[in-house]
Amino acid sequence: MKLEKVSAAGNLHFQLKDGRIGVSYNSGYVRVSTKEGYWYGRKRLLYQINKVAKVWYGTGEFEYHHERVLIPSQKERLEYLMAFENKNCN
Numbered sequence: 001m002k003l004e005k006v007s008a009a010g011n012l013h014f015q016l017k018d019g020r021i022g023v024s025y026n027s028g029y030v031r032v033s034t035k036e037g038y039w040y041g042r043k044r045l046l047y048q049i050n051k052v053a054k055v056w057y058g059t060g061e062f063e064y065h066h067e068r069v070l071i072p073s074q075k076e077r078l079e080y081l082m083a084f085e086n087k088n089c090n
Contacts, residue, residue, distance in 0.1 A: 001014045001015070001016060001017070001022065001081065001082055001085055002014060002015045004021070009026065010026050011023055011024065011025045011026060012024045012074075012078075014081065016032070016085050016089045017085060017089040017090070018035070018089040018090065019035070020032055020033045020034070020035060020089065021033040021046075022081045022084070022085065023046065024074065024077040024078060024081060025077075026074075027070070028050075028070025028071050028072055028077070029048055029050055029068065029070065029071075030048070030049050030050055030071065030077050030080055030081055030084075031046040031047060031048050031049065032046065032047060032049055032081075032084065033045065033046050033047075034046075034047065048068060049080075049081075049084055050068040050069055050070065050071065051068070051069040052066045052067070052068060052069070053066070053067055053068075053069050054066060055067050
């Protein structure tokens with residue numbers, strides 16, 4: 001994982017082993033780009049890799065929605081991105 005740039009907002013952009021881009025946002029999100037040419041010719045479509053939690057708003061069986069679990073610490077976001085790279089980027 002190689003640091004490519006730091007944006008004006010302080011977000012860290014990394015080059016992963018397989019050529020994809022991984023981004024650690026100050027808001028707590030971690031995103032990874034798709035492989036080149038995968039989504040209708042777009043080269044850098046990003047998707048979130050944060051974990052998802054069910055949030056219940058009622059007592060019914062289907063009264064819930066999903067929310068992303070934010071990672072508040074920059075160190076934890078970088079460790080999460082490195083673990084993703086070790087598992088998925090060959």
